[in-house]
Amino acid sequence: MNTLKDSGREHVGRFPQKFADLTDQTLFGDMWKRTQLTPRERSLVTVAALVALYRLEQLPFHLSRALDNGLSDDELEEVMTHLAFYSGWPTAASGLKQLRDVQASRAPSQG
Structure with a gap:
């Protein structure tokens, strides 16, 4: 890491x-x-804030960091789903698209 x-x-x-x-x-x-929040908790807060505020340029970096800090794909997907009801459906859908792009970039190559 x-x-x-x-x-x-x-x-x-x-x-x-x-x-x-x-x-x-x-x-x-x-x-x-x-020390008041773990890196994992800080990543959760940061990702949620970036999605809610529609700050997509910074999101891939922080999604990758969140995965490195121990958040699972399922947890990040749930954050996006939860935010759909608080920050809007398009905002959450854009966050999910960014998450899919990060997941694809981190997947082992098939070759």
Whole structure:
């Protein structure tokens, strides 16, 4: 499993240095390491927030991180289904599409 810091740097590398530093040091270096929530719980909250707010650009990174942090495909699918009633059907459907894309990218190659 990659460290959050390495993943954060890679994910925001195209942004200005200060933004990348804040991402590494404050977001992934502080918030994600606080002990009040486990990384698994933080992933659940983050995915739900991104879907509910329709922030799809960040979603694949966090869906993959959620799977790495121990959330199952079934749990993530249930999050999307639950959110359909709170954030709207199209929002949840878009989240499910992103989840399917992440699942496909993580599947072992058939070759």
